[in-house]
Amino acid sequence: MKKLFFVIFSCLALLSQVSCEKSEVSEFTDTPIIEAYLEPGDYLTVKVKRQIPFAGNVQYSADDINNLILTVSYNGGTHLLTALGNGVYIDSSIIVNEGENYSVSFHFNSKFVSAYTYIPSKPQNMTQSATEIAIAKLDTTSGPPSQGSQPDPIQINWSNTDGSYYLILVENIESVLDPIRDFGDNDPPGNLFRKSPTKLGVEEIRAMEFQYYGTHRIILYHVLPDYATLYDSNSTSSQNLSNPSTSIINGYGIFTGLNSDTLYVEVTE
Structure with a gap:
């Protein structure tokens, strides 16, 4: 990990x-x-x-x-x-x-x-609103999907009573990647994405953030302020x-x- x-x-x-x-x-x-x-x-x-x-x-x-x-x-x-x-x-x-x-x-x-x-400390009381999300195969020739056709985002919740920093990393763990959309001549994206550090106790993962079908692990990191500061340095x-x-x-x-x-x-x- x-x-x-x-x-x-x-x-x-x-x-x-x-x-x-x-x-x-x-x-x-x-x-x-x-x-x-x-x-x-x-x-x-x-x-x-x-x-x-x-x-x-x-x-x-x-x-x-x-x-x-x-x-x-x-x-x-x-x-x-x-x-x-x-x-x-x-x-x-x-x-x-x-x-x-x-x-x-x-x-x-x-x-x-x-x-x-x-x-x-390890994140406490981590829960998810859904364990599965269905996303239709995207045809790039017809343009991006409308907002109304997107499934509801997956909501991740955890306890954060002291306002600590947390960060979510989502990784596809399949040995063979099955893309949701045609990337054309562009290089295919990696098998993981991350969210920005937050001091809240909730985060949403939207359907459009996923690039591949299959099993993904959602890793919630409890991080320190120095990490969040370095992350925010653009x-x-x-x-x-x-x-x-x-x-x-x-x-x-x-x-x-x-x-x-x-x-x-x-x-x-």
Whole structure:
């Protein structure tokens, strides 16, 4: 399930490439980018990336991104993470648990880099208004369907008494995708889509959002404010990078906890 969550976020990949636009920044500082989504049941894993500036002739620090000394602290203890290559660090003895606090730290470019987060509670009382939705095969030659011909949206409800952030991801899990419409010469869309973060306790999934027939899983993520803030960043200029996550010191990126629950819906013709 964690792999699905990575699909949600391509922002960090862009962030690492546009961090030093010539028109906005005259001096480049080699600052690490942290990427970690901690979910209950997973091993504690952290990825560290290097910025890729547009400006030429920049000077990088001598730090080896694959040979950093990363430590994680939780439950009053400190553990050294193992480097796997490509900036990935892991401790397979640490299983992420709900309600726990985690902090990671290391030295980079003569600075002490640190980040912290906690794991929010699993979504409670998640329900759906329907387990099946029938959508007629769409003929693109006759134009889009009228609003009146669309089936009722599927309503997802959950408890959110404290106004936390939640986000829904819908994924078709069929091995062979059966499209609802003809995509013509366009590239076919992916097998999943997502909704924007919300602080409500309800979300609607409309028929027109589905691209394929078959079984879909609806994953409701309980996310933290730092994730919602990064999601809402529509541009990745160096101005955005001057305001990194408040949970990260001397670095950019995301170090956040999440928790989820799952329902299923069948899309039929």
